[in-house]
Amino acid sequence: MAASALDIRDVRKDFGATSVLKGVSLSLAPGEFLVLLGPSGCGKSTLLNMIAGLDPITAGEIAIDGRVVNQVHPKDRDIAMVFQSYALYPNMSVAKNIAFGLEMRHIDRAERERRIADVSALLQIDHLLKRKPSQLSGGQRQRVAMGRALVRDPKVFLFDEPLSNLDAKLRVDMRTEIKKLHRRLGTTIVYVTHDQIEAMTLATRIAVMRAGVIEQLATPQQLYDEPANMYVGGFVGSPPMNFIPATLVENGSALAVRFAVGPQGAGGEVTLPLVDTPAAARGYVGKPVVFGLRPDALTDFSDAEAMLRPHGQRLDVEVDVLEPTGAEALTYVTLGGTTAIARVNARRAVDVGETASLLADMSHARLFDPDSEQAIG
Amino acid sequence: MTELSIHGGANTASARLGRLAIYGALAIFAAFYLMPLAVMVMTSLKDLDDIRTNSLLALPERLTTFAWSHAWNEACIGTECTGLAPYFVNSLVMAIPAVAISTFLGALNGYALTKWRFRGANLIFGLLLFGSFIPFQVVILPMAQTLGFMGLSSSVAGLVLVHTAYGINFTTLFFRNYYVSLPDDLVRAATIDGAGFFTVFWRIVLPLSPSIIVVTVIWQFTQIWNDFLFGASFTSGGSQPVTVALNNLVNTTTGVKMYNVDMAAALIAAAPTLLVYVVAGRYFIRGLTAGAVKG
Numbered sequence: 001m002a003a004s005a006l007d008i009r010d011v012r013k014d015f016g017a018t019s020v021l022k023g024v025s026l027s028l029a030p031g032e033f034l035v036l037l038g039p040s041g042c043g044k045s046t047l048l049n050m051i052a053g054l055d056p057i058t059a060g061e062i063a064i065d066g067r068v069v070n071q072v073h074p075k076d077r078d079i080a081m082v083f084q085s086y087a088l089y090p091n092m093s094v095a096k097n098i099a100f101g102l103e104m105r106h107i108d109r110a111e112r113e114r115r116i117a118d119v120s121a122l123l124q125i126d127h128l129l130k131r132k133p134s135q136l137s138g139g140q141r142q143r144v145a146m147g148r149a150l151v152r153d154p155k156v157f158l159f160d161e162p163l164s165n166l167d168a169k170l171r172v173d174m175r176t177e178i179k180k181l182h183r184r185l186g187t188t189i190v191y192v193t194h195d196q197i198e199a200m201t202l203a204t205r206i207a208v209m210r211a212g213v214i215e216q217l218a219t220p221q222q223l224y225d226e227p228a229n230m231y232v233g234g235f236v237g238s239p240p241m242n243f244i245p246a247t248l249v250e251n252g253s254a255l256a257v258r259f260a261v262g263p264q265g266a267g268g269e270v271t272l273p274l275v276d277t278p279a280a281a282r283g284y285v286g287k288p289v290v291f292g293l294r295p296d297a298l299t300d301f302s303d304a305e306a307m308l309r310p311h312g313q314r315l316d317v318e319v320d321v322l323e324p325t326g327a328e329a330l331t332y333v334t335l336g337g338t339t340a341i342a343r344v345n346a347r348r349a350v351d352v353g354e355t356a357s358l359l360a361d362m363s364h365a366r367l368f369d370p371d372s373e374q375a376i377g
Numbered sequence: 378m379t380e381l382s383i384h385g386g387a388n389t390a391s392a393r394l395g396r397l398a399i400y401g402a403l404a405i406f407a408a409f410y411l412m413p414l415a416v417m418v419m420t421s422l423k424d425l426d427d428i429r430t431n432s433l434l435a436l437p438e439r440l441t442t443f444a445w446s447h448a449w450n451e452a453c454i455g456t457e458c459t460g461l462a463p464y465f466v467n468s469l470v471m472a473i474p475a476v477a478i479s480t481f482l483g484a485l486n487g488y489a490l491t492k493w494r495f496r497g498a499n500l501i502f503g504l505l506l507f508g509s510f511i512p513f514q515v516v517i518l519p520m521a522q523t524l525g526f527m528g529l530s531s532s533v534a535g536l537v538l539v540h541t542a543y544g545i546n547f548t549t550l551f552f553r554n555y556y557v558s559l560p561d562d563l564v565r566a567a568t569i570d571g572a573g574f575f576t577v578f579w580r581i582v583l584p585l586s587p588s589i590i591v592v593t594v595i596w597q598f599t600q601i602w603n604d605f606l607f608g609a610s611f612t613s614g615g616s617q618p619v620t621v622a623l624n625n626l627v628n629t630t631t632g633v634k635m636y637n638v639d640m641a642a643a644l645i646a647a648a649p650t651l652l653v654y655v656v657a658g659r660y661f662i663r664g665l666t667a668g669a670v671k672g
Binding site: 052053054074075079080081083084085086087089090091100101104105148 | 566568584585
């Protein structure tokens with residue numbers, strides 16, 4: 001097996017009595033794009049700083065390209081970092097900024113010039129080389145900051161919320177650009193963000209973090225389809241996954257979820273049969289579970305839709321709130337006593353107070369233990 | 378500077394009267410504050426007869442630079458009639474290295490205290506801050522003993538040491554407060570780029586510091602140049618700074634009191650600090666407010 005680009009083994013970080021990282025482990029193959037995703041204070045930036053060597057490690061091991069770097073100075077770790085604030089040296093021109101790391105490594109002038117030219121052409125900043133950072137726009141500064149990292153050609157790139165200072169439009173553009181760069185250069189990247197859309201679009205794998213632990217480490221699609229717990233299901237996806245309190249019942253040879261429909265259960269109870277239930281679910285028969293269903297698996301019921309979704313179950317429920325967004329309307333209904341959101345074709349949306357016929361695609365159902373909040377099976 | 382009109386802009390008679398009163402009062406205050414300087418300059422350009430016969434505020438009858446040249450290289454200070462020139466040189470030889478060294482060390486301290494926070498950094502900063510509240514008089518005796526022990530008594534080098542040591546508190550305070558607002562990410566980025574403590578200081582931090590350097594230099598130069606107590610306590614004879622020499626010139630003249638020479642000598646002694654303010658004054662204001670506004 002080839003050496004992994006980055007190995008993190010049971011890494012911990014304590015500040016006095018408070019634990020910021022409570023034992024994090026992960027391994028990254030060369031060329032992977034890992035996103036550390038989580039709310040502020042979850043320890044993702046601390047982990048990144050520890051990989052960079054800017055924060056000491058309390059316990060555990062970090063290895064880059066097979067070499068343990070716990071005691072290695074940041075400059076010798078073969079990493080480059082792009083900061084949220086860009087951290088461009090204000091007193092130096094763009095060219096000097098990009099070349100500073102090379103100069104510190106005593107790379108001769110001709111080689112420096114050549115590499116500046118390569119990188120600035122790649123990032124389309126060749127016309128800015130003589131300017132000072134204060135004369136650049138936000139997007140240009142961002143490019144220079146990336147150029148400063150790229151020119152070094154390190155083993156691992158570290159990005160600390162690099163797009164959060166840009167306006168919405170530019171953020172989307174730069175996101176695409178980073179993705180293209182990754183495709184083209186095949187570099188290994190660790191990228192910190194709290195923006196789940198950024199994470200989903202960029203990552204080959206996402207580590208969802210909360211309070212110093214990794215809640216789930218998976219590909220974006222796995223994360224979306226099979227969240228390991230209710231936290232991940234709620235954090236990833238917009239709007240988040242619906243969590244419907246239900247009871248697991250036997251339905252012939254299969255299992256089904258049963259829950260009340262409508263406000264105060266006005267619509268009576270429904271029993272929706274499950275598909276491919278995990279063996280572990282058998283132990284929950286007759287007990288309360290949380291039935292998780294993505295809003296896009298809860299859609300308007302049309303005959304065509306029903307044909308396309310063989311495991312679709314019909315559900316009639318009164319609409320509480322309607323939020324049209326153009327192509328689709330977010331339809332808020334009450335299921336199992338809590339609010340659930342359905343993504344409905346805007347042209348077939350039903351008005352508030354009327355009864356909508358919704359289609360629940362049971363092949364995307366997910367069951368959670370209501371106490372541990374972990375997925376069942 | 379933009380002009381803000383606080384009043385509605387009603388150009389009434391009472392508003393104009395108010396303006397007139399404000400500018401009138403300002404003019405009176407300005408004249409009042411400038412009067413001593415004007416008297417000094419005028420007196421220094423008069424001859425003694427003129428001073429005796431005419432009023433203090435009268436313009437000179439005949440302009441003469443006698444008093445200036447006399448004060449510069451003929452007036453007797455104590456028993457030596459060399460004028461202020463050699464003492465002026467002493468002051469320069471004292472102030473320039475003391476200002477340079479204390480400013481440099483202050484910058485280095487401020488940088489270390491803010492960007493390389495080590496265990497106990499806050500304690501050290503607190504002690505330094507405490508040092509700037511110790512009055513001169515308290516340290517005179519131990520300082521005299523220290524200088525004697527080091528063989529620097531009664532020398533300009535001794536004064537350089539004293540002023541440097543006493544100035545570090547202030548210079549560190551200035552630089553520390555300035556560097557607090559420099560983003561830490563700059564240092565982190567440079568660290569990853571491979572720059573060490575001094576490389577970051579020389580290549581990144583110091584080039585971002587001209588305004589605070591100017592503030593510190595003005596402050597230190599004024600303090601050190603104008604110092605009288607240390608100069609009078611730790612030096613004697615030929616190694617005295619100009620402030621002490623001025624005092625001796627004014628106090629020990631025998632015979633006729635030469636007011637014009639006294640005035641010229643005082644102006645000569647004050648000239649360098651004035652010059653520093655004029656040359657670097659605009660940076661001073663800019664530097665004092667730096668960091669108050671983002672950007």
